[in-house]
Amino acid sequence: MLTLQNISYRHPNNNLLFDNVHLTIKRHDKIALIGNNGVGKSILLKIIAGELHPSEGQRIVGTEPYYVPQIFGQYNQLTIAQALQIEDKLNALNEILSGNVTENNLTVLNDDWTIEERCSEALNCWQLKDVTLMQKLGTLSGGQKTKVFLAGIFIHRPELVLLDEPSNHLDTASRQLLYDFIESTSSALIVVSHDRKLLNLLDTVCELSQREITVYSGNYDFYAAQKQIENHALNQDLQSKEKALRKAKERERETAERQQKRDTRGKKKQEKAGVARIMMNTLRNNAENSTSKIKNVHAEKIDGISQELQELRLTLPDIDKMKFGFDNSALHKGKILFTANDINFSYNTQALWIENLNFQITSGERIALKGKNGSGKTTLIKLILGNIEARTGTVYRAENNSVYIDQDYSLIDNKLKVYEQAQQFNTSALQEHEIKIRLSRFLFTKEHWDKSCNALSGGEKMRLMLCCLTINKQSPDMIILDEPTNNLDIQNIEILTAAINEYQGTLIVVSHDEHFLKQITIERTISMAFPHT
Helix, strand or coil, rough: CCCEEEEEEECCCCCEEEEEEEEEEECCEEEEEECCCCCHHHHHHHHHHCCCCCCCEEEEECCCCCCEECCCCCCCCCCCCHHHHCCCHHHHHHCCCCCCHHHHHHHHCCCCCCHHHHHHHEEEEHCCCCCCCCEEEHHHHHHHHHHHHHHHHHHCCCEEEEEEEECCCHHHHHHHHHHHHHHHHHHCCEEECCHHHHHHHHCEEEEEEECCEEECCCCCCHHHHHHHHHHHHHHHHHHHHHHHHHHHHHHHHHHHHHHHHHHHHHHHHHHHHCHHHHHHHHHHHHHHHHHHHHHHHHHHHHHHHHHHHHHHHCCCCCHHCCCCCCCCCCCCCCCEEEEEEEEEECCCCEEECCCCEEEECCCCEEEEEECCCCCHHHHHHHHHHCCCCCCCEEEEEEEEEEEEEEECCCCCCCCCCCCHHHHHCCCCCHHHHHHHHHHHHHCCHHHHHHHHHHCCCHHEEEEEEHHHHHCEEEEEEEEEEEEECCCCCCHHHHHCCCCCCCCCCCEEEEEHHHHHHCCCCCEEEEEECCCCC
């Protein structure tokens, strides 16, 4: 269907993004394309789609793919029909049905007499009954825009579909529609996603790195198991190299000590034997040359092992290099933090929730807030934080230190540099070198300290936010996370998961990622239903 041969891509500044990519997509293949943030997954997908040209290599096309992008802003001024590239065909059909049967209209329609019915069925299937084809895409929510392009698959019926983070803006019900489509479709698929439930529905994993693309013949769980085996072997190699380095340094020290003792004994013997001064100088020079040669041999060996060790360490997954170090919350476990009695909220005059909410939050709990898009999850967070008040019912809020982390990491000030941002959270008067040690623990090394926060990726902002929370004098009593895995790659999701699992305070999470919620051991759920569902 489609083949990539020796594909490479360089940015306009000539920096290499990836090289030596070979990939063949066959009929009915279902491929997950994964890799760390910034490695070029979306760019490779655009090359496969024909929207970008590679710097080198060849794209051999048997069928043109249908592409669902991650970002839709470029289509906001278009109607849905224009964005889906079906406007001309619909116009031609309407012209023909009105009696204007021209050769041009027949050519544009290309015997596709069911186009209108398919459009209606596709929009209904993706829960877009109230959306019209003449509506501007910019009037829709992020989840609706995604579903419009997913509906386009049913309309165009392509043999190859490319999906870039398709579940990002979808609620739980819409994600299930996506999963059902992936399981049932006969089209070949290439999917970029961090949604592990989705990735487990695909039968091949392709891991992209700067040097190559590596193919694993199984779903994501199979890939993860293989990577665990590889990482275990890597850690074994690291331990072996570290042991070899210690032995080499110890051998160098022992050899130097023995040589020094021999040289001292030899000098004393020569002095007792009355060896002439000129001969003594010659013998001393010979000994020094011999010692220097031995030192060089050991130094070369140590340098060689050190270089191999450094190269191995560079291949370690980032999560294995990190240290979190969260302090415990100052509150005792079980303390009542928030109580809601028959609360509701309204915009204009309509109540937000069908039923008033009654619940309690105690210190140390792990809670998920659930509901469809627009069901008021963010409103409830504002009520819990005290940013707004309920229109009906009563609330109790205990004094506590809460931190709200939204999916844009708005607590990060984009005008600051990385070190300056960390300093903003330095309430315990840590010295500069101590802050920089904390930054290094979260993979912000010397070259990052003066980097603008505005230039950080989503994953980097997440790591900096976690770092700032550990710099603070006291860990927050409550952390509220709003769709924390959106825009993070799998590796950064694992970093976030490990950090959250080390945190001992109260946790409230809004997320449609069921795998993530399971990994952070959510204990209970607060659900919301709203009238216009």
